[in-house]
Amino acid sequence: MTPVHICQISDPHIALSGSAADKRYNGAAGLQAAIGHIRALPRRPDAVVITGDLVCEGSTGEYERLAALLAGLDQPVYLGAGNHDDRDNLRRIFAATHPYLQQDGPIRYRQRAGGVEIVMLDTLQPGLHPGRIDEDSLAWLRHCLNDTETAPLLLFLHHPPFVSGLTTMDEMRLENAEALAAVLQNARRRPLALCCGHLHRPAMASLAGIPVCAAPSSAFHLSGWLEQPGKLALSDEAGGFMLHRIGEGGALCSHFLSVTTQTEPDFLQRDGAWQ
Numbered sequence: 001m002t003p004v005h006i007c008q009i010s011d012p013h014i015a016l017s018g019s020a021a022d023k024r025y026n027g028a029a030g031l032q033a034a035i036g037h038i039r040a041l042p043r044r045p046d047a048v049v050i051t052g053d054l055v056c057e058g059s060t061g062e063y064e065r066l067a068a069l070l071a072g073l074d075q076p077v078y079l080g081a082g083n084h085d086d087r088d089n090l091r092r093i094f095a096a097t098h099p100y101l102q103q104d105g106p107i108r109y110r111q112r113a114g115g116v117e118i119v120m121l122d123t124l125q126p127g128l129h130p131g132r133i134d135e136d137s138l139a140w141l142r143h144c145l146n147d148t149e150t151a152p153l154l155l156f157l158h159h160p161p162f163v164s165g166l167t168t169m170d171e172m173r174l175e176n177a178e179a180l181a182a183v184l185q186n187a188r189r190r191p192l193a194l195c196c197g198h199l200h201r202p203a204m205a206s207l208a209g210i211p212v213c214a215a216p217s218s219a220f221h222l223s224g225w226l227e228q229p230g231k232l233a234l235s236d237e238a239g240g241f242m243l244h245r246i247g248e249g250g251a252l253c254s255h256f257l258s259v260t261t262q263t264e265p266d267f268l269q270r271d272g273a274w275q
């Protein structure tokens with residue numbers, strides 16, 4: 001199988017230009033930088049998946065700004081919803097150009113990137129910060145994992161289905177991770193990995209024996225200081241995105257690419273030894 005490269009951006013938190021949130025998080029600049037790095041990659045990624053918190057307030061103006069930024073990508077882009085999103089406004093701006101968004105209800109879908117299936121779940125509960133997968137979506141996922149499809153699959157969702165030690169974020173994690181684990185445990189076709197966001201820093205865990213990878217935000221990072229009840233601390237770590245490579249036999253390797261001012265690497269010279 002030709003290797004499939006899927007970039008995962010998360011939590012871009014686009015705000016209206018000049019708003020307080022725009023000044024504080026600078027989400028547009030972070031997303032623009034991530035897109036610049038993706039465009040500079042020597043192997044063009046097959047797809048870009050964005051795992052929610054696309055914008056800050058869920059307004060149509062914010063989604064319009066996001067759409068303008070995403071015009072810088074020339075591969076299929078798949079959008080997911082997070083706790084800061086508004087399904088109706090997201091669809092209002094993107095449904096015409098992103099046909100997989102045209103159904104009503106939760107923003108969930110299956111798409112192909114080369115030989116890999118992308119499955120998106122919706123964990124948004126309007127007006128709440130914690131996430132939940134509704135019963136209908138769990139039944140839909142059960143069907144996806146047990147029909148006749150055989151392609152390796154990556155499962156995307158916004159809220160982490162694990163406890164991270166970032167106490168305040170853990171209070172707004174996926175509420176029914178056990179129900180998701182039960183669907184995965186009994187599935188005929190198990191995802192290669194679960195790819196989430198929301199945590200605003202890269203982290204790894206597992207669920208039902210399947211790797212779970214939390215992507216960093218392209219906008220801002222939370223500090224890695226754990227067990228700090230009642231606090232939410234920002235860090236000045238560089239943002240970034242994930243590059244998931246699926247090779248022969250569905251072998252997955254997920255890379256965290258930090259977004260720095262340098263979009264292209266310095267190459268060492270192979271002159272006897274690398275130097």
Ligand SMILES: [Fe+2]
Binds near residue numbers: 011053082199
């Ligand atoms: Fe977020």
Ligand SMILES: [Fe+2]
Binds near residue numbers: 082083084158199
């Ligand atoms: Fe979130």
